Amino acid sequence: MxxxxxxxxxxxxxxxxxxxxxxxxxxxxxxxxxxxxxxxxxxxxxxxxxxxxxxxxxxxxxxxxxxxxxxxxxxxxxxxxxxxxxxxxxxxxxxxxxxxxxxxxxxxxxxxxxxxxxxxxxxxxxxxxxxxxxxxxxxxxxxxxxxxxxxxxxxxxxxxxxxxxxxxxxxxxxxxxxxxxxxxxxxxxxxxxxxxxxxxxxxxxxxxxxxxxxxxxxxxxxxxxxxxxxxxxxxxxxxxxxxxxxxxxxxxxxxxxxxxxxxxxxxxxxxxxxxxxxxxxxxxxxxxxxxxxxxxxxxxxxxxxxxxxxxxxxxxxxxxxxxxxxxxxxxxxxxxxxxxxxxxxxxxxxxxxxxxxPYFLNMIxxxxxxxxxxxxxxxxxxxxxxxxxxxxxxxxxIPFVVTIAAILVTDLLKGIAIGMVVAIYFILRKNYKHSYHYKKEEHKEGEVITLQLSQEVTFLNKGSINHTLSMLPRDCTVIIDGTKSLNIDYDVLEIIEDFKNHTAPTRNITVKTVGIKGVSVMGH
Structure with a gap:
């Protein structure tokens, strides 16, 4: 009903x-x-x-x-x-x-x-x-x-x-x-x-x-x-x-x-x-x-x-x-x-x-x-x-069980705080893994690697993206594709910009950005 x-x-x-x-x-x-x-x-x-x-x-x-x-x-x-x-x-x-x-x-x-x-x-x-x-x-x-x-x-x-x-x-x-x-x-x-x-x-x-x-x-x-x-x-x-x-x-x-x-x-x-x-x-x-x-x-x-x-x-x-x-x-x-x-x-x-x-209630x-x-x-x-x-x-x-245990041995708010810390760890871990899709192709002119960014890319993702960029092989071409992204945090844009303008040239990496505002489009 x-x-x-x-x-x-x-x-x-x-x-x-x-x-x-x-x-x-x-x-x-x-x-x-x-x-x-x-x-x-x-x-x-x-x-x-x-x-x-x-x-x-x-x-x-x-x-x-x-x-x-x-x-x-x-x-x-x-x-x-x-x-x-x-x-x-x-x-x-x-x-x-x-x-x-x-x-x-x-x-x-x-x-x-x-x-x-x-x-x-x-x-x-x-x-x-x-x-x-x-x-x-x-x-x-x-x-x-x-x-x-x-x-x-x-x-x-x-x-x-x-x-x-x-x-x-x-x-x-x-x-x-x-x-x-x-x-x-x-x-x-x-x-x-x-x-x-x-x-x-x-x-x-x-x-x-x-x-x-x-x-x-x-x-x-x-x-x-x-x-x-x-x-x-x-x-x-x-x-x-x-x-x-x-x-x-x-x-x-x-x-x-x-x-x-x-x-x-x-x-x-x-x-x-x-x-x-x-x-x-x-x-x-x-x-x-x-x-x-x-x-x-x-x-x-x-x-x-x-x-x-x-x-x-x-x-x-x-x-x-x-x-x-x-x-x-x-x-x-x-x-x-x-x-x-x-x-x-x-x-x-x-x-x-x-x-x-009140007299009758006091008999309960x-x-x-x-x-x-x-x-x-x-x-x-x-x-x-x-x-x-x-x-x-x-x-x-795991966050579910940790929250239960923490509340039982402390109190409600302290237990919730401990549970939140554990839950946030798993959220960060998940964000670290799923902020982009990595695709590698072989071409005559060398490797072409595409990083397809997800819909929402926040500061939580900058660690995993920075790590991936730092591990790219020398003499390759990387395409960073943000066409499917609704939002890309400034922290991530800054990492891409720094990599493109400073790190990539020293390793002979050509960087191309697609659909990313705020990053220069000139390759190296």
Whole structure:
């Protein structure tokens, strides 16, 4: 079925259940990132604010059909450092507002074009790595060992442990109740994937994730009544701040400290946040577009503008910085979301539930939510993806695998940077080989060698062309044919000119150029 691009209300039957699933996934992620970013339980609502803004404001302005924005684990270290440098949360909010302004300007300057230059192998490696990371990071929560914040992606932890050592401790200190809830939740989610479930009218609209959350909560309440030692409590449950009055709810929001506007550290933090948040957004946009079953393309400059407005609004009302995030976007796609109405619904649900039902939300065990993310992780890193990348050849497979490994042992942006270096090596290697076609003929007057230049000849090709020219035999004729070239960089023209005017005469080589502007046509 085709997607109606103009009417975002046309697919509510698909978008509402998807938005509901994204909301269930986003709720603990927002709280976890907020706690990790601020270290203050009283600032948990800053993550909810960022989630609401990411859903409603960014969702409405973005050109992405399936991307979901909100607070990101990748910014945690930057925010923690900024709080130490700036001295207050309100000063950080001012930096978030300025970050948004920088992103808005970048969007108008067409900086979003950077998003089109990430190699496919690296993006697919990022998706697979996030899938593996989700599985590794959610197993401890599924086992009832919740030492790391929900949504953490980093390999190393402040307590000295890492992703793999946490797996050991999660098994050693596991909770029977959490394991039971997780296993039942996974089984139910797999059941909901079966075709026969789609034939039942109720389950066409009711997402499996919602059923899992309700069932997990009921099981945990049953444990509390009949087997208290198995029941989940405290850090093993969602911990949304509860306001007893409207005035107390309003107190959860904060204003930036505009008196800090003259502090140069504010601008350093703002630029750092803008660069990292924009890169993470553009990476997520590219990855989400690859996962989109309808293969729609997101306008990246518009996305930067939407993110900029989102950060301005989030900073003004007390929220953390927002980026587009692949985990929530993947959950949206897996749940059948079709338009950006799904992300708007998820943001609206965050707002409504925070006002009206925080007490009930705080009864949800994290083990049930971990089961949902475990399935999302599996779908991002299926074996079929690895087989497909291997079949594409080493120049695609090696950057893909290196990106996965680098992200797993560092973090998202560092891993992407390492993957990019490897991918660029293979791109340069390919360019080195395929910048021209070499043809040699024998004539009475001597060898005639033709170099047929390709359509695009850039500075990346000058090394291979220079090497070929330097290896030409003495007393030959070389024809450098640029008739099929649409563009030849000045760097390459300069090499041809130097060879023709200086090197060739010393070796009695006759040089003829055809269809190359900027190079003299007189032979030697």
């Amino acid at each position: 085709a997607v109606d691009k103009k009417n975002i209300f046309a697919h509510l039957k698909s978008d509402f259940p998807a938005g509901l699933v994204v909301y269930l996934v986003a709720l603990p992620l927002c709280l976890g990132v907020a706690l990790a970013s601020t270290g203050d339980p009283n600032r948990l609502f800053s993550g909810i604010i960022a989630g609401m803004v990411g859903g409603i404001v960014v969702g409405a302005l973005s050109g992405s059909a399936l991307g979901v924005a909100g607070p990101a684990a990748g910014l945690v270290v930057i925010i923690l450092g900024a709080l130490d440098t700036l001295g207050s949360f309100e000063a950080l909010l001012l930096a978030v507002v300025l970050c948004g302004i920088i992103q808005l300007i970048a969007g108008f300057l067409n900086a979003g074009i950077i998003g089109y230059y990430f190699p496919s192998s690296v993006i697919k490696g990022m998706l697979a790595a996030i899938g593996i990371t989700l599985i590794l990071k959610e197993i401890p929560h599924a086992f009832g060992y919740d030492k790391d914040f929900f949504g953490d992606e980093s390999f190393t932890q402040p307590d000295g442990h890492n992703t793999f050592s946490e797996l050991y401790y999660s098994v050693r200190y596991s909770s029977t109740g959490a394991i039971i809830i997780s296993l039942i939740s996974i089984a139910v989610l797999i059941l909901f994937e079966r075709p026969f479930m789609k034939k039942i009218q109720l389950f066409r609209f009711l997402p499996g994730a919602l059923f899992v959350v309700i069932l997990g909560t009921i099981i945990n309440m049953t444990f509390a009544a009949v087997k208290p030692e198995w029941a989940m409590a405290g850090d093993h449950l969602v911990k949304l701040p509860v306001a007893n009055t409207a005035q107390e709810f309003i107190s959860f929001f904060s204003m930036p400290d505009f008196s800090m506007i003259s502090n140069p550290d504010i601008y350093t933090v703002a630029f750092t946040l803008a660069i990292v948040a924009s890169l993470e957004t553009l990476l997520s946009v590219e990855a989400t577009d690859k996962l989109d079953p309808y293969k729609r393309s997101t306008p990246t400059n518009r996305e930067l503008k939407a993110q900029g407005v989102g950060n301005i609004v989030s900073g003004l009302i007390g929220g953390l910085p927002v980026t587009q995030v692949i985990i929530r976007s993947s959950a949206n796609i897996d749940s059948g979301g079709k338009t950006k109405m799904a992300t708007i619904i998820h943001g609206t649900l965050l707002l409504v539930s925070a006002i009206f039902i 065990p994290l083990a049930a939510l971990a089961a949902i993310l475990l399935l999302v992780g599996y779908k991002l890193s299926k074996v079929s993806l690895y087989k497909k990348m291997y079949e594409l050849g080493w120049d695609q497979f």
